[in-house]
Amino acid sequence: MAEMNILEAIRSAMDEEMERDDRVMVLGEDVGKKGGVFGATDGLFAKYGEKRVLDTPLTEGMIAGAAAGAAIYGLRPIAEMQFADFVYPAFNQIVSEISRMRYRSNGTFGLPMVIRMPYGGGVHGALYHSQSNEAYFTSTVGLKVVAPGTPADAKGLLKASVRDPDPVMFFEHKKTYRLFKADVPDGDHLVPIGSAEVARPGKDLSIFCYGYMRTCALEAAETLAREDGVEAEVVDLRTLRPLDRATVLGSVERTGKALVVHEANRFGGFGAEVAATIAQDGFEHLDGPVTRLAGPEVPGVPYHHDLEEWFMIGPAKIVDAARALAAY
Amino acid sequence: MTTEARRFPAEHEEDGRPAALTAADRRALLRFMLMMRTTEERALALYQQGKVPGSFYDGRGQEATAVGPAFALGPRDRACILHRDLGAHFVRGVKPGPVLAQMMGRAGGVTEGKDANMHFADRRVGCVQMVSMLPDMALVACGLAIAFQMRREPRVALTWFGDGATANGQWHEAMNIAGIRKLPVVLILENNQWAYSTPNELEFAVDPVERAAGYGFLGEKVDGNDVEAVFQAAAAACERARQGRGPTLIEAETMRMHGHGAHDDMRYVPKEMFAEWEARDPIRLYEQRLAADGVDVESVSQSVEKEVDEATEWALGQPMPEPGRATAGVFADTDPELGDGEAPWSRWTDEHA
Ligand SMILES: Cc1ncc(C[n+]2csc(CCOP(=O)(O)OP(=O)(O)O)c2C)c(N)n1
Numbered sequence: 229m230a231e232m233n234i235l236e237a238i239r240s241a242m243d244e245e246m247e248r249d250d251r252v253m254v255l256g257e258d259v260g261k262k263g264g265v266f267g268a269t270d271g272l273f274a275k276y277g278e279k280r281v282l283d284t285p286l287t288e289g290m291i292a293g294a295a296a297g298a299a300i301y302g303l304r305p306i307a308e309m310q311f312a313d314f315v316y317p318a319f320n321q322i323v324s325e326i327s328r329m330r331y332r333s334n335g336t337f338g339l340p341m342v343i344r345m346p347y348g349g350g351v352h353g354a355l356y357h358s359q360s361n362e363a364y365f366t367s368t369v370g371l372k373v374v375a376p377g378t379p380a381d382a383k384g385l386l387k388a389s390v391r392d393p394d395p396v397m398f399f400e401h402k403k404t405y406r407l408f409k410a411d412v413p414d415g416d417h418l419v420p421i422g423s424a425e426v427a428r429p430g431k432d433l434s435i436f437c438y439g440y441m442r443t444c445a446l447e448a449a450e451t452l453a454r455e456d457g458v459e460a461e462v463v464d465l466r467t468l469r470p471l472d473r474a475t476v477l478g479s480v481e482r483t484g485k486a487l488v489v490h491e492a493n494r495f496g497g498f499g500a501e502v503a504a505t506i507a508q509d510g511f512e513h514l515d516g517p518v519t520r521l522a523g524p525e526v527p528g529v530p531y532h533h534d535l536e537e538w539f540m541i542g543p544a545k546i547v548d549a550a551r552a553l554a555a556y
Numbered sequence: 557m558t559t560e561a562r563r564f565p566a567e568h569e570e571d572g573r574p575a576a577l578t579a580a581d582r583r584a585l586l587r588f589m590l591m592m593r594t595t596e597e598r599a600l601a602l603y604q605q606g607k608v609p610g611s612f613y614d615g616r617g618q619e620a621t622a623v624g625p626a627f628a629l630g631p632r633d634r635a636c637i638l639h640r641d642l643g644a645h646f647v648r649g650v651k652p653g654p655v656l657a658q659m660m661g662r663a664g665g666v667t668e669g670k671d672a673n674m675h676f677a678d679r680r681v682g683c684v685q686m687v688s689m690l691p692d693m694a695l696v697a698c699g700l701a702i703a704f705q706m707r708r709e710p711r712v713a714l715t716w717f718g719d720g721a722t723a724n725g726q727w728h729e730a731m732n733i734a735g736i737r738k739l740p741v742v743l744i745l746e747n748n749q750w751a752y753s754t755p756n757e758l759e760f761a762v763d764p765v766e767r768a769a770g771y772g773f774l775g776e777k778v779d780g781n782d783v784e785a786v787f788q789a790a791a792a793a794c795e796r797a798r799q800g801r802g803p804t805l806i807e808a809e810t811m812r813m814h815g816h817g818a819h820d821d822m823r824y825v826p827k828e829m830f831a832e833w834e835a836r837d838p839i840r841l842y843e844q845r846l847a848a849d850g851v852d853v854e855s856v857s858q859s860v861e862k863e864v865d866e867a868t869e870w871a872l873g874q875p876m877p878e879p880g881r882a883t884a885g886v887f888a889d890t891d892p893e894l895g896d897g898e899a900p901w902s903r904w905t906d907e908h909a
Contacts, residue, residue, distance in 0.1 A: 261824055262753035285723030285759045286690060286751050314689060317724060352610030354672035356688035530882055532661030532669030533609055538879035 232412050235405040237379035238268050238344070241386035242306060244416070246276050249304060252390055255282040255291055256308030265310055266346060266405055292318035292343060296326050296395075299341040304390055312347035312399065313359045326395045327370030341396075342389045347375075348401040348440055348491055350540050355528030358536075360492035365397045366469045366501065372421055373468040375399040377442030380412045381466055384419030392421060401440035408443070424472035426479065430461035433485035433516075433554055436476065436502055438465040441489050441541065448546035458554045468498055476502065477510045484515030485553050491541050494522035516556035521549040577784065583856055585627060585783050586846055589619035589839050590860040592643035595652045598868050599659045603818055607872075608659045610672055615640030617781070617813030620838035621746045623647055624786030625714055625806070628794050629682075634700050636684045636693045636715035639674040640746060640812070644716070648681040652864050656871035664870075669877030670885075691721035694730035694743065701739035701803075710798040714742040714790070720751020722764040731805070735772035738802035742793045745805060746780065748812035753824040765807035773803045780808030781838040810838075 232240065246252045254269055254276075260283035263270030273281040284291050288309060295305035309315045315322070322343070330338045349358035366373050374389060374396055376382040382400065389396035427442060428449050437445045442464045449460040463479050465472065480486050486506045488499040499520045506518050521541060523529075529539050577585070596614040603612040615622055618640050626635060626644035637644045645655065650666075658665030658676050666676035667685075677683035684700070686693050697715035704711040721727055722745060734741050745764055749756060768775025774796075778789045786808050793804035811833035815822045843853045 257751075258753045265752065283754060283758055285754065286720040287723045287725065289725050316689065317726065352672075354610065354675065355670075356672075356675070357610075524883065526883055526886060530670045530877075531609065531667075531672040532877045534876050534879055535661070535669050535882050536609075538882050 229411040229413060231409045232379050233406050233409045234376070234379050234382045234400065235266060235268055237383035237412055238386055238400060239270060239272075240412075241383045241390075242269065242272060243275070245387055245390040246272065246280065249390075251302060251304045252306065253280040253282070253298070253303055254306045254308065255284055255295060257284055257286055257291075257310045259283060259308050264308060266402065268344070268400075269308065288314055288316070288318035289321055292321035293325060295341050295343070296321065296329065296339055299339040299395075300329070300337050304340050306342045306344060306390060309343060309345040311353075311357050311359075312345035312361055313356050315343075315345055315361070318343075319364070322365070322371070322395075322397075323368055327368045330394065331370060338393050339395045340391075340393050342386070342398050343395070344386075344398045344400060346402040346405075347399045348403055349529035349536060350403040350440070352531065352533065352536060353529070354531035358529035360490065360523070362397075362399055362468060363492055363496060363498050366498050370395070371469065372396045373399070374421060374466065375401070375439040375468055376466055377401070377404065377437075377439050377464050379410045380417065381419050381425075381464075383412050384417045385421065385466065387416070388418045388421050391418075396421065399439060404440045404443065407440075419466070422467050422470045422472055424463055424465045424467070424475040426461060426475065427464045428460070428462040430459035430483065432458045432460060432483060433487060433550060434461045434463055434479040434483045435487045435489060435546065435550065436463050436465060436479075436499075437489045438468060439491075441491065444541065444543045445489060445546055447543040448550060451543065451547050452550055452554070456551060456554065458550065460550055465502070471501065471505065473505060473509070476505060480506050480510040481513045484513055485556070486510070486514070486518045487521060487546075487550055487553050488519070489521045489541060489546055489549075491523050493525050494520055495525060497522050516553055519549060519553050521545060577787070579851070581627070582784075582846060582849075583851060585623060585787065586839070586842055586851075586853065587856050587860060588623045588627070588643050588646045589783060589842065590857050591646045591652060591864070592619045592622060593839060594860050594864045595655055595867070596642060598864055599656060600818060602656070602660060602868075608673070609661055612659070612818040613639050613673060613816070614814055615642060617833060617837065618746060618748055618810045619643050620783035620786050620842070621744065621780040621808040621810050622716070624783045624808075625716070625742065625744050625790035627787050628790035629712065629714055631682065632709070633712040633714060633794065634682045634684065636686065636697045636700070636713065637677060638686050638693065638716040638718070638746075640718075640748070641716050642674065645678070645683065648678070648683055650678050650681060650683075652867035653870040654678075656867055657874045660871060660874075661877065662871065662874035663877045664874030668881065670882070691717035691724060691727045691730070693717070694721075694727055697741050697743075698730050698733050698739055701734070701741040702737065704740055705737065710740075712740050712742055712794045712797045714744065714794070716744045716746055718751060719745065719747040719749070719756060719764065720754060720759055723759050731767065731771040734803040738773075738800065740797035740800070741803045742790060742797055743803060743805045744790065745807040746810060747807055748810050749829070750812050750816070750825065752816045752820075763807070765805060768805040773805065775805040775807065777807045777809065780810030781833075781836045781841065783838060783842055
């Protein structure tokens with residue numbers, strides 16, 4: 229076991245995969261000599277050279293599109309978007325080329341590639357450096373979407389994503405990068421895509437979350453246990469698509485109550501899919517309204533600390549929502 | 557440079573330009589550059605005291621490139637201002653107080669704490685607010701120009717972007733439509749040598765100024781640290797645009813003297829580069845020039861210092877934004893006010909219309 233934070237876990241996942249497989253390469257803005265603006269690729273340029281670690285111009289469309297081309301012809305690219313907010317020039321490539329390639333070529337071409345993106349608020353990044361835009365991608369058929377919340381999951385899921393035969397959007401909550409250290413298993417640690425984890429068992433209600441929300445939900449669950457005697461089960465989805473329906477529905481069967489939490493705004497957010505799944509297929513186990521707690525309906529995380537606090541979902545808001553649901 | 561780009565200086569003379577700068581204009585140019593530097597130094601200090609949230613971006617070394625083009629605009633012209641061009645806001649009439657309040661996210665800031673640092677513009681002085689996505693705003697500037705052209709108004713849309721941003725497809729889309737429709741748009745490329753850690757040679761194989769010819773219009777390179785040179789080039793370009801003779805790309809060569817943001821250690825910049833460019837500091841150079849012409853530059857800098865001191869005090873006295881107002885302004889709740897702003901320093905008269 230090694231203790232590391234999420235950023236270190238991501239770096240070591242890329243390092244190990246590049247070491248293991250010559251086809252794995254990295255491309256993005258400032259990922260080479262600088263080692264990425266958050267330091268995720270630090271050291272890779274020195275170790276693997278400029279042919280496998282490409283500093284690109286400021287061109288997200290090219291980063292995604294060229295990664296796709298490279299993937300078609302035998303490489304396994306890991307593309308970095310400097311911030312998830314800047315993915316939009318690449319959106320066309322991701323939606324039009326990348327997500328559909330396997331299907332429309334009738335399986336002739338596949339795209340084993342990963343797009344890593346730092347997302348999320350809580351770092352005073354304001355509207356253009358704080359976005360949680362996962363729902364654009366979870367609503368696109370043909371993409372896998374992953375959002376880890378612990379160092380072990382970040383490492384295991386990134387390694388699994390690199391080896392996956394299909395394109396994976398890999399969301400890294402930037403607030404979690406250096407938030408805490410935790411054990412990561414030694415050796416070739418893999419976490420399968422498509423499996424959720426019960427991060428904390430409980431019997432009274434289920435909290436479904438991912439990314440940074442895992443940390444917040446676990447803290448909220450401790451408060452609920454201590455102050456209310458409510459035992460919340462925290463389910464970290466880890467992969468948003470494909471959704472681990474069995475784990476989600478299994479948890480609802482145990483607790484009868486579901487609170488779905490994310491930082492992205494609520495309307496049409498990923499939580500709607502989770503909530504609808506529970507409402508339709510877990511109906512007979514439900515003992516309260518499927519509840520969503522999500523970011524407010526404004527176009528982005530505002531800048532000033534007080535406004536950002538108002539926006540962000542944290543343990544206190546989760547506790548409030550869980551109390552209301554538990555009392556139902 | 558291509559022949560098309562080279563032809564430009566000759567045509568420049570034919571235009572009967574350069575516009576004569578009066579003694580007051582020259583003092584104003586210095587004043588705006590000093591205002592930018594002093595305000596940014598103050599904001600950096602506030603950042604270091606933890607009063608500016610997030611990160612802090614400035615345009616140290618690029619003051620001439622920010623101020624010169626803005627000074628060439630008339631009050632009816634419009635400016636789409638980028639993150640290293642604080643001086644352009646000042647030329648348009650924004651005061652340092654609301655800028656410092658903006659950087660601290662205070663209620664008295666231009667966006668009342670909603671958007672960050674340089675992501676603001678005061679519509680009343682004819683400016684449009686940037687977004688981080690580079691260079692999205694180049695296309696927006698083309699849209700303003702389309703509106704002016706459609707209504708036959710002799711007005712100009714001017715915008716700035718960095719060397720890094722010229723790689724992005726949207727920049728090429730803007731250049732293309734500007735050329736096709738001969739839009740009254742002036743495009744200022746601030747080549748500060750770096751796009752974060754990425755040097756010019758990893759951004760483009762051909763100097764972007766040469767691309768202008770490929771899109772069917774003029775491109776010119778100027779010394780971006782010489783405020784009068786940048787002004788003259790921009791003034792000629794604005795004049796051409798107003799006469800319906802199409803867009804101009806001006807590449808102002810300069811240097812980003814600070815990190816990409818205050819968090820950036822700039823490890824990747826060779827030390828000699830700073831020394832070389834420090835000797836060409838746009839403010840020091842212009843001070844020397846004006847002093848040689850008998851201008852009392854000391855009094856200009858003292859008055860700027862005083863104004864920024866007062867502005868800082870005012871900004872620090874502004875309240876924090878009210879979270880209750882955070883949901884306001886997603887959609888219009890009244891009929892939006894139309895019309896265009898007045899700018900305070902005007903060279904515009906209605907005879908131009
Ligand atoms: C579309 C997009 N991708 C990535 C970024 C992240 N980013 C912010 S500034 C910057 C470098 C910009 O360089 P340049 O255009 O030369 O402008 P400068 O900051 O040097 O003035 C990058 C990559 C961005 N803002 N927009």
